[in-house]
Structure formats: C-alpha cells, structure tokens
Amino acid sequence: MNIGDVAKRTNLRAKTIRYYEDIGLVKPLRDTNDYRVFRESDLHKLTFLARARALGFTIDDCRALLTLYEDETRASSDVKEITNKHLEEIEAKIVDLQAMHATLTHLAKECAGDHRPNCPILEGLSGEEGNSSNAPDTK
Amino acid sequence: MNIGDVAKRTNLRAKTIRYYEDIGLVKPLRDTNDYRVFRESDLHKLTFLARARALGFTIDDCRALLTLYEDETRASSDVKEITNKHLEEIEAKIVDLQAMHATLTHLAKECAGDHRPNCPILEGLSGEEGNSSNAPDTK
DNA sequence: TGCGGGGTTCCAGTGAGGGTAAGGTCAAGG
DNA sequence: CCTTGACCTTACCCTCACTGGAACCCCGCA
Numbered sequence: 644m645n646i647g648d649v650a651k652r653t654n655l656r657a658k659t660i661r662y663y664e665d666i667g668l669v670k671p672l673r674d675t676n677d678y679r680v681f682r683e684s685d686l687h688k689l690t691f692l693a694r695a696r697a698l699g700f701t702i703d704d705c706r707a708l709l710t711l712y713e714d715e716t717r718a719s720s721d722v723k724e725i726t727n728k729h730l731e732e733i734e735a736k737i738v739d740l741q742a743m744h745a746t747l748t749h750l751a752k753e754c755a756g757d758h759r760p761n762c763p764i765l766e767g768l769s770g771e772e773g774n775s776s777n778a779p780d781t782k
Numbered sequence: 783m784n785i786g787d788v789a790k791r792t793n794l795r796a797k798t799i800r801y802y803e804d805i806g807l808v809k810p811l812r813d814t815n816d817y818r819v820f821r822e823s824d825l826h827k828l829t830f831l832a833r834a835r836a837l838g839f840t841i842d843d844c845r846a847l848l849t850l851y852e853d854e855t856r857a858s859s860d861v862k863e864i865t866n867k868h869l870e871e872i873e874a875k876i877v878d879l880q881a882m883h884a885t886l887t888h889l890a891k892e893c894a895g896d897h898r899p900n901c902p903i904l905e906g907l908s909g910e911e912g913n914s915s916n917a918p919d920t921k
Numbered sequence: 922t923g924c925g926g927g928g929t930t931c932c933a934g935t936g937a938g939g940g941t942a943a944g945g946t947c948a949a950g951g
Numbered sequence: 952c953c954t955t956g957a958c959c960t961t962a963c964c965c966t967c968a969c970t971g972g973a974a975c976c977c978c979g980c981a
Contacts, residue, residue: 645927645928646927646928647926647927647928656969656970657928658969658970658971659968659969659970661929661930662968662969662970666968676928676929676976676977676978677928677929677930677976677977678927678928678929678977679928679929687908690908690909691907691908691909694906694907694908694909695907696968698882698885698886698907699879699882701967701968702967702968702969708904708907711901711904712904712907712908714899715899716899717899717901718896718897718898718899719893719894719895719896719897719898719899719900719901719903720895720896720897722893722895722901722903722904723890723893723895723901723903724895726886726889726890726893726903727890729886730883730886730887730890733879733882733883733886734883736875736879737876737879737880737883740838740872740875740876740879741876743836743837743838743872744869744872744873744876746837747837747865747868747869747872748869750865751862751865751866751869754858754861754862754865755858756858756859756861756862756863757857757858757859758857758858758859759857759858760853760854760855760856760857760858761858762850762856762858762861762862764858764861764862764865765847765850765851765861767833768830768833768834768837768847768851769826769829769830769833769851770829770830770833784958784959785958785959786957786958786959795938795939796958796959797938797939797940798937798938798939800960800961801937801938805937815945815946815947815959815960816945816946816959816960816961817946817958817959817960818959818960835937840936840937841936841937
C-alpha cells in the first residue's frame, strides 16, 4: 500500500507518516521506484499511533507504548504506569485551565465591553486590585 | 534598572525579557556599556505581560492587549472581545482534555496493572472494541 | 506527447522561549 | 594593580510535533 492510501485509512497525513518514519516509529519497505510500501503491520502501528496521539500521549510515550504493544511478554503495569502519569498531567492541565478560566470570567464579567475606555480586565492585568469605582481613594 | 532586577521584580527570566525586546514588546534604553536600562514604564509593561501570559494569552494577544492598555481612547469592548475569544479557546481545551481523561480513565480502570501481558489499554489503542474477557468470541 | 495526480527529498518555519559558549563590565578584596 | 565572581552582551542551536513549499520523479491515460 502507498502512503496516500495509508493516510486515508489512518486519518494521518502523508507528511505525518513520513515524519513518523523519520523518527523511527514505522519502517515501511521501499518499492523499486523508491515509493514507500506499507504492510498490514505498518498500518496497525500507524492506527495505534493515531489513537494514542489523539488521546494526548507524547511521541515519546507513543514510542514506549508501541514497544509494549509489540512485546508479548510485557507487564500491563508498565502500560498502566504510562497511562496514569499521562492522566495526572491531563488533570494538572485541566486545573490550570480552570483557574485561568475563573480569573478571566471574573474580570470579563466586570467589564462593560462598550465604547468607553474604562476596563477592569486591563486593570486586573496591570496589577491593580479591586476596581476604580468603589475602591477607597489612595490619596 | 538592569535586566536582573527587572527579572526578579516581574518573575520573568532575563532570557524572556530579552526575547520580548527582540519581538518588540518592550524597548528599554541602553547604557554606555550596552546594558539594557529599564524605566518604570518598561517594568509596568513587563508586569502586564507576565500576568497576561500567566492567564494563557498568546504573545499576539498580549501585544494587542498592551496596545489597548496604552491607548487612553480604547473601547473596553475591544479588550473584552479578545478575552472572550480566549475564554472560548480555554473552554474548548478543557472539553478536549476531559474527553481524553474520560477515555483513559475508563481504559485504565479495566487494566489489571500487574505482571501479566493482557492489557485493555493497549487493546483500546489498537482499535479493538470491548474487552477480551466477556466479549463474544469472534470465531 | 502532454497532463493530472501520485510520489520523493530537503529546507525552513511555527510558539515561546531554553541552553550554552565566548566574551565584556563592574565592584570589592588582597 | 590584579583577581575574583557576579552580572551583562550577542549568537547560535535545541525543543515538540509537525506543516508548508520548492524542485523534482513516476505512472496511467487521451
């Protein structure tokens, strides 16, 4: 199978597949005209990679998972460890994003969003506390 | 003020501050010995940038926000628009991450995580449906 | 023979900096 | 006067996971 067909079947782009070959994740054969020739096993690997990437695993994780996938004597604990570490990172990211979201929502709620220049969002970003309308004068 | 002091005060690294100068976000003066000299106004800008970046705004957004910050005749609606767009992106990311989290949690829950090779996580990644223990035989 | 639609390699760029090298500058201490 | 150590400077490549483009080759079909 040529790279275009593989791309369609795996929902990866040809460019991405070439990149995966570059970094050693797949090793397709070559035809006499230098075209890459993908076997069923290559297709399986690429499908695996596409799913793992879609679940947010890094390429390094994918490489490790692929190795485990091909190792009949693997311990499932190794797979689970990678997965749990990844889950923790996902959780940390969600927490970060939720904190940003809360702060920004709060600031945006205070902002009139009209033609006037007064803007609590900018005040918040510049480090001012409270808002200018009801904070005690600093005089 | 020299770059080291600014770094301490803004919690940005010197390297980051130099980068911000490179891309035109701040324009510190230069001393006779070529050292950067930061004014109070530069410090304000960098503080603003640090906060905006911490809230996840892209550098491009930061540039726009900084321009609005310095424009006394700005409309707060412009600030709010940028903020709301950013909020939407944050929400989308959270949704994505939560979906990954749900899938991975489900797979990890099924995985024994012991010395045995059987692994529902790898099966899920390879595209197999259900699990091998209670799915109907494919024979 | 020409054309369209594959394929190939190689080079550069993305975002937002990080790492490191090689060197200039400055204040304090011996 | 000289050295030491902390600070500053520029300049270059590295990150991650690709993406885009240029320039070229190959294959089937009218």
